[in-house]
Amino acid sequence: MSETDHIEEDLEDLYENAPCGYLSLRMDGRIAKANQTFCRWTGYTPEELLNKRLHDFLNIAGRIFYETHFAPLLRMQGFFNEVALDLLRKDGERFPVLVNAAERKDADGKPLFIRLTVFNATDRRRYERELLKARDELKEFAASLEERVAEATSAQLRSDAALATQREDAELREQFIAVLGHDLRNPLASISAGMRLLQKTKLDERGESFVLLMQKSVMRMAGLIDNVLDFARGRLGGGIMLTLSVQTLEPALQQVVDELQSTHPEQIIKTEFSFTKQVDADPVRIGQLLSNLLGNALTYGAPGEPVTVTAKTDKQFELAVCNKGNPIPEAAMKRLFFPFSRGEVRPSQQGLGLGLYIASEIAKAHGGTIDVTSTSELTCFTLRMPLLR
């Protein structure tokens, strides 16, 4: 050891001016001795501290915790370490400290007094407070996150329930429409069958004209029922259902023409069919579309003038129904394909105004369109749709 390494440590000075506070407490908790460092930190003189209780320099929370936690701990294990306390300085300020304590015992293990070492913990406590604050903020954040997740989950559940209700509603609607269709068509079929039987019996001219009128009405009624049901389905969610197949549409179209011709014997329906290619379509629906267009043409067209139905398959499938007569008024053109819209002609012939709407829906379902041109010469409704989907 060289001479420069040798330090003459003054134990008295070490006690008084150590970088920590020293306190000695009697077993009754009263201060017996305090070093200079402790006095400097707290602002009291050694005389002021003497015989005071440690409690007197603690805030109320510290006092209670000292009594309920640290004092018992000291008695139970003979020491405590790193206890966080706030000392009250003479100037009223708080001085955060960490305290270690140990009982000094005699040879028999009987405690004589208590030694306390007090460390300045101002910065550490500030840091701890920040940590606690951060933890609380994190807790808050976690809680709000949980809340948001719970909200989202319940919203999801609600929308799932709504979706399920919607599905149930759709099923109910389908059932309702099917039952309604069945109930409406059945009596109509009976009337139709009855009339066919009636036609086979010998009728006078008046009788035959009545049967014809009635057949016309039945057909019109059947068409209306189809339109109403399709409207209900389309409007209420089901949409127009297609049963697609690839074929020439000629027989389906011819059948519609024949039916309407038979109920409108006084009128001439000319057909120009040129089917060179097959079409991917629902023949029943295309027939329904034609029935609606042709029915209109026969109703609104000039009496005595022929109605022409042309169908061809070039690049696309084209079906046109043309009639002569008054042109469709400009104002009516805009609303032509809206449901419940009607031309302002002959009020006695008014239907529900669903025919063109359903026809355009059928066209749409096939990926096609219906165009209308109306001049004083000729009014034409033309369906154009792709041959294959």
Add this chain to the structure above:
Amino acid sequence: MMFAHGFGCDQNMWRHVAPAFEDRFRVVLFDHVGAGGSDLKAYDPKKYSTLSGYAADLVEIGEELGLKDAVFVGHSVSAMIGLLASFKAPEMFKSLVMVGPSPRYIDEEGYVGGFKEEQISELLEFLSENHMGWSTAMAPVIMGNADRPELGEELTNSFCRTDPDIAKEFARVTFNSDNRADLGKVNIPTLILQCSEDVIAPTAVGEYMHQQMPNSKLVVLNATGHCPNLSAPEEVILAMRDFV
């Protein structure tokens, strides 16, 4: 003889007192929910929002063990818990020993409890906003003392270690409790052990209790502080022996 610890530590508070009675009594020790080795899952904030919830636990323990005419020894707030339990199960306890009890900690007109209302608020605030994570942080510190092998792991793990949230609530319930009206209803003999210089239960409180309880005996101990069961067990044992 059933011993109940108060707010702060656990049944180890009785380690120097309880053994002295094992010759004459069957000694029952337990930890309140939230303290020591108790099952924290059993904590129900609603049940333990009053001292009555803790008293119900005490009765449950007594019934489980078939206690009849037992001596109840309660430290600090547990003195009041025992008092409430004696109402719930009149046959269970024949006498009460209260160590450092207080029926009301907050001063009121004509009553000295030792604390101002705002001081208790400060304590609760201190508990909720401050560095009271120490209660869990404490355990590893205690365990880290390899130079004290006599401290078994079980011991170092348990005493004075409380769940911070439960401790906070227990403090709120304890320091806001008011059982002054119950004191007069106690008919069984009661021993009040009053410490000198107890910041938590001042001498005036012990005297008040003695006045309010007709069948009580007040003994003022030389022991100072709030835990004579630790700091002066001999004195406590003597006073208790004399009473039972």
